[in-house]
Amino acid sequence: xxxxxxxxxxxxxxxxxxxxxxxxxxxxxxxxxxxxxxxxxxxxxxxxxxxxxxxxxxxxxxxxxxxxxxxxxxxxxxxxxxxxxxxxxxxxxxxxxx
Amino acid sequence: xxxxxxxxxxxxxxxxxxxxxxxxxxxxxxxxxxxxxxxxxxxxxxxxxxxxxxxxxxxxxxxxxxxxxxxxxxxxxxxxxxxxxxxxxxxxxxxxxx
DNA sequence: TACATATTTGCGCATATGTGCAAATATTCC
DNA sequence: GGAATATTTGCACATATGCGCAAATATGTA
Numbered sequence: 001x002x003x004x005x006x007x008x009x010x011x012x013x014x015x016x017x018x019x020x021x022x023x024x025x026x027x028x029x030x031x032x033x034x035x036x037x038x039x040x041x042x043x044x045x046x047x048x049x050x051x052x053x054x055x056x057x058x059x060x061x062x063x064x065x066x067x068x069x070x071x072x073x074x075x076x077x078x079x080x081x082x083x084x085x086x087x088x089x090x091x092x093x094x095x096x097x098x
Numbered sequence: 099x100x101x102x103x104x105x106x107x108x109x110x111x112x113x114x115x116x117x118x119x120x121x122x123x124x125x126x127x128x129x130x131x132x133x134x135x136x137x138x139x140x141x142x143x144x145x146x147x148x149x150x151x152x153x154x155x156x157x158x159x160x161x162x163x164x165x166x167x168x169x170x171x172x173x174x175x176x177x178x179x180x181x182x183x184x185x186x187x188x189x190x191x192x193x194x195x196x
Numbered sequence: 197t198a199c200a201t202a203t204t205t206g207c208g209c210a211t212a213t214g215t216g217c218a219a220a221t222a223t224t225c226c
Numbered sequence: 227g228g229a230a231t232a233t234t235t236g237c238a239c240a241t242a243t244g245c246g247c248a249a250a251t252a253t254g255t256a
Binding site: 013023 | 099
């Protein structure tokens with residue numbers, strides 16, 4: 001694990017480690033199709049601008065994918081990318097004792 | 099997933115989502131026996147007091163276990179507890195679409 | 197007792213972060 | 227074009243966070 005990889009992983013965990021952002025992720029977990037920000041906004045009781053910023057932060061860490069449709073933005077989880085990183089960390093914690 | 103569980107998970111991810119704390123965790127990953135704080139401190143280039151606080155934060159989130167031996171404190175990873183939570187999140191992200 | 201070692205705590209400081217509001221932007225619909 | 231809807235951006239603010247230093251505490255050792 002290089003320093004840069006560790007920094008990236010820390011950034012990912014930090015993005016997930018905020019209650020409203022994690023709520024958005026869990027909300028997206030149950031969506032089979034991409035959802036727009038206003039719909040996602042409903043799950044956390046914050047201003048739409050805050051949700052917008054949280055989704056942007058999640059997109060920057062590649063947790064969610066954003067696509068434009070008309071005047072709305074549709075968000076979906078990058079499921080495998082995120083779960084792979086979480087499992088890799090779990091594996092390291094579980095059995096990397098040498 | 100209750101609100102309280104989600105808050106707890108967010109707290110755990112926040113604890114892991116800081117570079118120096120994650121470095122400590124990775125350092126502990128490779129330890130087969132508990133290590134003291136000064137030894138762990140070496141892996142991140144910060145003051146001992148900072149390491150002390152980071153280890154305290156990790157202990158509060160039950161990431162590490164602390165035991166006293168003489169004048170030193172020995173830390174070890176709560177491996178299964180942490181990896182289980184990470185895998186549960188990975189599972190939710192992977193295949194909870196209904 | 198005196199000193200060394202390991203760790204924590206108090207303090208101040210700089211910066212990051214989460215938030216709401218209002219305004220701006222973009223796009224659709226009438 | 228003008229109103230409505232969806233989202234972003236600028237701003238200000240309060241709080242949280244990470245950090246180093248110095249002092250305090252705890253414990254082992256000469």
